[in-house]
Amino acid sequence: xxxxxxxxxxxxxxxxxxxxxxxxxxxxxxxxxxxxxxxxxxxxxxxxxxxxxxxxxxxxxxxxxxxxxxxxxxxxxxxxxxxxxxxxxxxxxxxxxxxxxxxxxxxxxxxxxxxx
Amino acid sequence: xxxxxxxxxxxxxxxxxxxxxxxxxxxxxxxxxxxxxxxxxxxxxxxxxxxxxxxxxxxxxxxxxxxxxxxxxxxxxxxxxxxxxxxxxxxxxxxxxxxxxxxxxxxxxx
Numbered sequence: 001x002x003x004x005x006x007x008x009x010x011x012x013x014x015x016x017x018x019x020x021x022x023x024x025x026x027x028x029x030x031x032x033x034x035x036x037x038x039x040x041x042x043x044x045x046x047x048x049x050x051x052x053x054x055x056x057x058x059x060x061x062x063x064x065x066x067x068x069x070x071x072x073x074x075x076x077x078x079x080x081x082x083x084x085x086x087x088x089x090x091x092x093x094x095x096x097x098x099x100x101x102x103x104x105x106x107x108x109x110x111x112x113x114x115x116x
Numbered sequence: 117x118x119x120x121x122x123x124x125x126x127x128x129x130x131x132x133x134x135x136x137x138x139x140x141x142x143x144x145x146x147x148x149x150x151x152x153x154x155x156x157x158x159x160x161x162x163x164x165x166x167x168x169x170x171x172x173x174x175x176x177x178x179x180x181x182x183x184x185x186x187x188x189x190x191x192x193x194x195x196x197x198x199x200x201x202x203x204x205x206x207x208x209x210x211x212x213x214x215x216x217x218x219x220x221x222x223x224x225x226x
Binding site: 043101102 | 148218
């Protein structure tokens with residue numbers, strides 16, 4: 001398997017524009033996670049899905065952020081409108097399960113977002 | 117907030133063993149101890165995990181205290197490629213187990 005695939009690797013946009021980040025999880029993994037990493041706040045969980053259904057979105061910063069998982073092999077994280085404070089590296093991860101904490105998360109290479 | 121405490125940074129010499137500590141005094145009986153590391157400009161990657169017994173794999177060893185309130189990640193022979201931020205996480209399932217703290221920034225000197 002190619003691992004978790006994220007696109008684009010880098011995104012530069014202007015304030016107010018819509019940004020869409022994409023993720024393809026590892027085949028057979030039932031859980032998908034979106035994280036954001038900044039120097040100030042470290043790595044933060046934004047939302048996670050189980051079998052394409054959002055389970056916990058308490059980490060999503062505000063209504064400008066939305067995430068979808070239309071099928072088992074694709075997820076998007078959308079920011080509309082984008083703001084400079086959204087500049088960060090966004091990671092997608094997937095795992096087989098969550099129960100018992102035995103499962104390993106596999107992370108993508110991340111998308112570095114710069115909002116000017 | 118993370119349920120674990122780690123030193124902000126550690127420094128070691130190449131080809132020497134490295135012991136990275138983690139305190140998790142509030143760990144529950146069903147929480148696993150996971151270690152991930154993040155190399156520069158990459159996503160976090162899994163290193164090792166365990167519940168009660170010490171664990172070994174090709175990357176590292178995990179030593180878990182008898183009371184499970186602390187653990188140590190052991191890199192037996194550090195290389196420059198091991199320079200990374202190492203995260204210790206307690207995970208018993210649920211989003212609270214997906215909290216990454218600040219981790220330990222490991223510096224390897226040649």
